[in-house]
Amino acid sequence: MKSFENGESTFRDELKKFSDEILDKRLAMGESLIRMKNKQKRLDQILEKAANESNTLKQFEMKYADLKASEEKQHSNVKQSAEYNDFKQQILGNLIASNASGCNDGEAEIMEIVETGNTACSMYDPWTKGLMLNPVRNIKCGHHYDSDSVMSVIRSNMSVRCPVVGCASKIYIQPSHLQADVALQQKIIEHKAEQAAQESFVSSEEDENEED
Secondary structure (H helix, E strand, O other): OHHHHHHHHHHHHHHHHHHHHHHHHHHHHHHHHHHHHHHHHHHHHHHHHHHHOOOOHHHHHHHHHHHHHHHHOOOOOHHHOHHHHHHHHHHHHHHHHHHHHOOEOOEOOOOEEEOOOOOEEEOEOOOOOOEOOOEEEEOOOOOEEEHHHHHHHHHHOOOOOOOOOOOOOOOOOOHHHEEEOHHHHHHHHHHHHHHHHHHHHHHHHHHHHHHO
């Protein structure tokens, strides 16, 4: 029995490490996207300023080159921007929500998996808090729900937005927004098989202890 507990502890540690790595990757990706967005915005401003202060093409080219060179010397800390902090809070909020939805007997379990594009998602339905059987993806925000669960909700109320904590989408969920996620379904099947194997191992250990 002790060997199983040690194995379970190691498994949880690996899941925690995996979740932290995914979080770091998503934050780094967000930081990079915000930096590129801000740079493009500043270049657009430089382009407009150079055009307004020039009378000829040659003057424009010289003015733009000077302004761009000056811009490239400036360094901004994206992590101190309000946009990055908002993004970080949204990511952390989603992580907390997905962890909370996976609670079992008072223990919060990290139930996030990697999908195509290094994005993470919960195996649990945000409404029922149960493990999804037929996961569908909302193409408007990227979050997942169990097909039966979401269809039951929107069938009685067509003014329902994504229930995932921190979701920025304000669009009401429509059946046309939902796409079956076969890859996630396969991960859930594998997870259920792993759980069944663990439960079988525990049962056999208890039977052996009783015989002793």
